[in-house]
Amino acid sequence: MNPSMAITEAPGLFTADGLTGLIFLIMMAVTLIGGLIACCAERLVRAVAGLMVCFIGVAALYYFLNSPFVAMMQMLIYVGAVCITIAFAIMLAAPEESKKNGPAGPLSGPLGFITAGIVTFGLIVMALRTQFPILPKVNQGTAKEIGIQLLTQYSMVFELISIVLLIAIIGALVLARAGRSK
C-alpha cells in the first residue's frame, strides 16, 4: 500500500484492503459531515453536536492510524470535556436560541468562495505532488511508550503545553473575576 505508487486497480470490496478503505472513507465522511454541521448549523447547540461528530470521526481516524491512546485521549478531552464545556457555556449564557445575526464580514460572498477555492486548490496540488515516504514504525503506541517519549525526548514541548494551559486557566479566572465585581 504505497500511496506514491500509481494505483493500477481498485481492490475488491470484500478483501482486507477493500474493507479497510471502506472504513477509512466512512470515517472521513463522518468527520467532514460533522465539520459541515458545526459550520452551517443555525442553532448553536446543533453546531456543538456537529463538532462532537467531527471529533469522533477524528478519533476514529487516530484509531485507524494504529494509535488507540491518542484516539481515546481525543474522545476523553475533546468529546468529553471540550464539547461539554461549550454546550454548558451556551446553556448558561444564551437561553434564547439566536439565529445568525449581525453584519456579514467582508469575506462572505464571492471573495470567500474565491479564497476557499484557492486554498482547496493549493491543498489538492500539494497532496498530489508530495511523495509520501513510508516511515518505519517507531513503537507500538502504547501508553507506556508515549509516556516515556513525552518525559524524555519531548519533555520541553510537554512542559510548554502545560504552561499554555496554565495561562488559559489564569486568563479565564481573571475574566470571570472582572465580571463578578460588576
Next chain:
Amino acid sequence: MSLTVLNVIVAVVIAIGFAALNAAYLVWAERRGAARIQRRPGPNINGPFGLLQPPLDGIKLMTKQIMIPGGADKILFMVAPVLAMAPAILSFVTIPFSETIVAHNMDIGLLMIFAFASMGALAVLFAGWGSRNKYSVMASVRAVSQNVSYEIPMLITAITVVMITGSMDLKVITNAQAGGFWHWNIFPSLHSPLMPLSFILFFICSLAETNRAPFDLGEAESELVAGFHTEYGSMGFGLFFMGEYANIVIGASLTTILFLGGWDCPFGLFPGVWWFLLKIYLLIATFIWIRWTFPRTTIYGLLNLSWKILIPLSLFNLLLTAGLLKVF
C-alpha cells in the same frame, strides 16, 4: 479472516445482549428491591416472581407512539437517547469478565471506558436542551455539573490504582490481584495504606456518575417533574433507563476489576466468570439498597462534597501513593 469477523460479530452480539438483558432485569430487581425496602410486594403478577415484567414493559414501550413536543429541537431530541445507550454498550467491549471472556482487550482499557463514559453527559445535555422544557434544561445542567465534578475524583482514584499496578490494561490489573482476597486492591498494602479509602471514594463517585440516589439531582421529581427525561415517552424513555442500568453494570464491573480482584476467587477456588458476576451483582444490590435507603441530597451539598472533600482526599491519596511507591 472469516474467523476474526465471526469473533467480532459474536462479541458485538454478546455485548449488546448482556447490556440489554442486564438493563431489563435490573429494572425488575430495582423495583422488587424498592418494594421490599418499602414493605410492599412490587411487580409480582406477570410470571413467577414477576419475572415476565421486563419483556412486557419492553413491548409496551416499543408500541407506544413517539411524542415530540412542539418547540423541541427534533434532531437533538431523537439523538439524545441513542447517545445515552451507545457509549455504555461500547464500554462492554473492553471489560474482561474472565481470563478468556473479553471482546477486545486493550492496553488502555481503563482509559477507553472513561473516554466513553464521558460522552454520557452530552446525552443528558442534548436531552434537556432538545426538550425545550425549563425543568429539563435545569435538570440537565445539574446532572452535567455533577457528572463533571465527580469525574475528577474518580479519575484520580483510578490513577492511584494504575500507579500501583503499572498498567491501564484491565486484565493486567486483575491478574496483579490474583491469589486470595488479601491481594485485592481494596486492602491496604505497603505502597498504599489508604486503599480502603480509595475504594470508598471510587464507589461514591460511581454512584454519582450514574446519577443514582442519593445523588440523583438530575431526576429530582419533587422539584423538576422527572428531570431531563420529562418530555420523553415510549422507547426514548426506555433507552435512557437502559443506558442508566448499563452504566451501573459498568461502574460495578470497574469497581470489581480495580478493587475486588475481578474474576479472582477469594480463596483460590474455581476461578472463573461466576466470581466476577457474583461480585458485580453484589455491588449492584448495594447500589439499589443505597438508593432506597438514603434521602436525596441538595445540589450544593452534592457539589461541595465533591470539590471540598472528595477531590482533596483523592489528591492526597494520589500524592501519598506516589511518594510511597518512590520510597519503597
